Amino acid sequence: MKIRVKCFAWAKEVTGEDEIDLEVPEGATVADLRESLAERFPVFSGRMESIAVSVNQEFAGEGTPVDAGDELGLIPPISGGCA
């Protein structure tokens, strides 16, 4: 199935897109999303562990299911605030 993933900050810059479509198997998890992402955009492979994945606006572990209807996001390390 096709899932749509929002890209932010560094992830948006290296993909060149606000959102990307990825192909994952039915019953896929965040781990499958990452695998598909690294295949399509090898630049992620080197720093995959620093990129969090959000599912419906929550940080999600590797085993979290992802579905075509979910709001998915790639969250590079954040730097809220300042100082």
Added chain:
Amino acid sequence: MKIRVKCFAWAKEVTGEDEIDLEVPEGATVADLRESLAERFPVFSGRMESIAVSVNQEFAGEGTPVDAGDELGLIPPISGGCA
């Protein structure tokens, strides 16, 4: 010699004065000031240890000399700020 002592807050209320004059021996210290104060205003005796004495706008220990030319003050417990 005569010394002049500023009274603040509770000390001002019980003396009824902004400033009081006390008689102390030549070469007097803060301890002498307290003795003279307690004689003149017995209400201080009961809580003398909670009243600080300032000499020239600094908190002063019992042995600090006091002179007619010094700016002297009676400092009840303070409560700066709020909350």
Added chain:
Amino acid sequence: MICRITDSPIDMDELTDSLDSPELGGLCTFVGKVRNHSAGQGVTHLEYHAYPEMAEKKMRQVAEEIEERFGVAHLAMAHRVGTLAIGDIAVGIAAASAHRDAAFKACRYAIDRIKQIVPIWKKEFGEDGVAWVEGCAVDAETAEPQKAQNQRV
């Protein structure tokens, strides 16, 4: 309670006024401004980017954590996005409580926690080029932050 991502200037008076109440004796605020230097190099300006919906949701989570931990329910926080100049307010927080200890703790926790879990990114434009300032990588399993390295672009 204000939890806001905005592309307009942050008005601290609005945040503090929103907390006005006669039982609140202590108000602590924090303002984070764009500095003219970072890690020893000069900075000309910044861009802040956010995942706005998730960011406001995570801000509300921070507020809930603060109420649980410190019993402080009177909070207002706003983070600006877009291009910011030196001296502009990037983030503003206000916390009020009956007593000062809780107000200080709530305000401090808010800014620390925002920097950990609210999806906002800072791109720094300076003398030595451009970099994403990456403070906290969020661990996917625990949803808790760990130290990250900046990425030059």
Added chain:
Amino acid sequence: MICRITDSPIDMDELTDSLDSPELGGLCTFVGKVRNHSAGQGVTHLEYHAYPEMAEKKMRQVAEEIEERFGVAHLAMAHRVGTLAIGDIAVGIAAASAHRDAAFKACRYAIDRIKQIVPIWKKEFGEDGVAWVEGCAVDAETAEPQKAQNQRV
């Protein structure tokens, strides 16, 4: 640096504006307001009294201690005296630094220390009468504070 005893309303914007500088990324403020309750009883208004010259001198001492301890030189503090109503600002503090940790610590130290060593007195007018709120008796030998009891009048 502002260290001020005043009988006029405290303007927090004036305090924070006095610290504006492009290298200062973090600004922490504390505002102490008159609460409508104290130790479980209702309060109608307050009077603040000061030994103004010594109070400003002691505030400057607090500022020096803060610069020594936290390296924070950008401070502004004001304490109001006279009759204050519920909600009026009694004390305002602003501390700015390059980084937030020092700004928070400086601001917190300032209010704690002001309440210890700056000669200001609070007379509380409430449902149960009138009392001098006496937080800290200053030990004459050490010039350091110790806990005191309120005096009813």
